[in-house]
Amino acid sequence: MNHQKSFLPYPSNGIRLLKGSFIFPEVLTIAFQDSCFPERAPFFQEYIRGALGMEVVLGDESNNPVLLVNEKNDVLDEEGYLLEVTPVGCTLASGSWRGIFTGLQTYIQLAKSNKTLQCCKISDYPALSWRGLMLDVARSFCPLEELLGIIDTMALYKLNVLHWHVSDDQGWRFPVDGYPALLSEKHGYYSKEEISYVVSYAENRNIMVVPEVDMPGHMIAALSAYPNLSCTGGPFTIPTGEGIFRDILCVGKSETIVFAKKVVDTLCLLFPSPYIHLGGDEIPLDRxxxxxxxxxxxxxxxCRDEKALLGWFCNEIASYAREKGKSTILWSDYVDASYDSTIITQVWNPLLGKHRRTHSDRQVIKSDYFHSYLDMSYALVPLSRVYRYGKTVQKDTKRNKKVVGAELLLWTEYLDTREKREAHLYPRLLAGAESFWTKDPLLRYSRFKRSLEHVMKQVLGKQSGLPEPSSWDPLLLVQCKERRARRKRVNRNSKEAGITL
Structure with missing residues (x-):
């Protein structure tokens, strides 16, 4: 009954242990007090049944339910909750269904850990409001079943944003009316119906899906289908692997602006999120x-130069999106004071100057290259570094209220199988999940490591992951060389794309 090993992330207010214990019955009865959140009751019933593999029935509070759910408006944070385990049953309270759902994840992990639970009280809420995973499905297509499994894992560990990178040089994964040649049966894409299903599936699990279509760069897949949207007219071959490619959208052509706005129309139609991500990174302006x-x-x-033209294009498309009720997110590469102040920046490049990193005049999402890029090896981004990054971002939010949260990023240029993607995701995804949720004073890497083996095996059915290198490991010299090489590579790529360092 050691609750410290029972679940991740650890509650922000800790755990208050009480006398007595609770034994789970064969049938779990759930009741919603005073009909709170009635529209969610059937979903919660099926969700718990699937998660715990036991019979779950809906009852009422007069029949001593195993789990009583009630609305408690003095839980200030929308995702905050109160969970109490008593000898006769459990109560879960929040002021919103989001809080009930996050508390439900704690309840499920407790139930999976042991059929007999020590009585306790848990008061919990998140440290960061934006706790995300960026999943690149453009370089390597992610089948729907695998994608839904990732969403399930995100929900269990209280991540609440799926940043869905659905286009790049190497692939275009969603339909746009009037541009059928964007899609390839051979390489894979998601239909409108599948996208709607993913969005609904995620929303039911307290996860907002934010789509990203990178423009005007990273567009070879689109230009290969519609070369008239380029400056040169092509032809173009869809590349494999990584790289910065000089052919980008020709923003001098009216038909290109029509295309870009049509893409925004599609994103607005398919994704109810108030945010859309329009990339805006690594854009060589030679063409x-x-x-x-x-x-x-x-x-x-x-315009005084091509960078000013780039700023005009980004502002034009962001303005169009805003008219449709969407806020635009851009990678921070080129964003300066000339860009619309409502544009949110996502900061990935730690080598940019300090004034370019903070963007104190606009909202910021943090995703530092050397701490959050999960496509890199464990030698370059070890588990402990991912865990520390959440602590760093929490400190940033205290210094700058415009910092809304952080994301872990999984680029897939070289992760072309489910096995490779999962090996890079787990267990680092769990390290980020805890350090994005649990308040800094209660973050303990040693406790997290003790919990990890239990959680990975009991909850995810996976091994705990790669051991981290010790200080005497002779491979550290190689790892240091790899890190220096990566830093040089970021510098080189940034200069190729015209980014001032």
Missing amino acids: WETCPDCQHRMQELG
């Missing part, structure tokens, strides 16, 4: 320098 259409557009607008 625009010699493109008559882009130069003409610059003259019309009075």
Whole structure:
């Protein structure tokens, strides 16, 4: 009955142990007090049944339910909850269904850990409001079943944002009306119906799906289908692996602006999230320098250079999205004071100057390359480094109220199988989940490591992951060289894309 080993993330207010114990019956009865959240009751019943593999029935509070759910409006945070285990049953309270759902994850992990529970009280709420995973399905397609499994794991560990990277140079994964050639049966894509299912599936699990279509760069997949949207007219071959490619959207052409806005229309139609991510990273501007259409557009607008033209394009599309009720997120590469102040920046490059990293005048999402890129090896981004990153971001939120949270990123240029993706996700996803949720004073890496083996095996059915290198490991010299090489690579790629370091 050691609750410290029972679940992740650890509660932000800790656990208050009480006298007595509770034994789970064969049939779990749930009741919703005073009909609170009635529309969620059937879903919760099925969700618990699937999670625990036991019979679950809906009852009422007069029949001594095993789990009593009630609405408690003095739980201030929308995702906060109160969970109490007594000898006769358990109560779960929150002011919103989101809080009830996050508390339900704690309840499920407790139930999976042991059929006999020591009585306790848990008061819990998140440290960060934005706790995300970016999943790149453009470089390597992620089948629907695997994607839903990732969402389930995110929900269990209280992550609440799926940043869905659905287009890049290497692939375009969703339909846009009027542009059928974007899709490839051979390489995979998601239909409108499948996207709607994913969005609904995630929403039921307290996860907001934020789509990303990277523009005007990272567009070779689209240009190969519609070369008229480029500066040169192609032809183009869809690349494999990583890279920065010089062919980008030609923003001097009216048809390109029509296309970009049509993409926004589609994202607004398919994704109810108030946010859309429009990329805006790693954009070489060489083609625009010699493109008559882009130069003409610059003259019309009075742009001093190609970077000003890029700013105009980003502001134009962000403004269009805002008219449709969406806030735009951009990678922070080029964002400066000339960009619309409502644009949210996602900071990934730690090598940019300090004033470029903080963006104190706009909202910020943190995803530091050397701490959150899960496609990198455990030697470069070890478990402990991911765990520490949450502590760092929490401190950032105290210094800058515009920092809304953080994401872990899984790019898939070289992760082309489920086995590879899972090996890079787990257990680092759990380290990020705890350090994004649990308040800094209660974050303990030693406790997390003790919990990890139990949680990975009992809850996820996986091994605990790779051992971390010790200080005397002779491979550390190699790892240091790899880190220096990565740093040089970030510098080189940034300069190729015209990013000032």
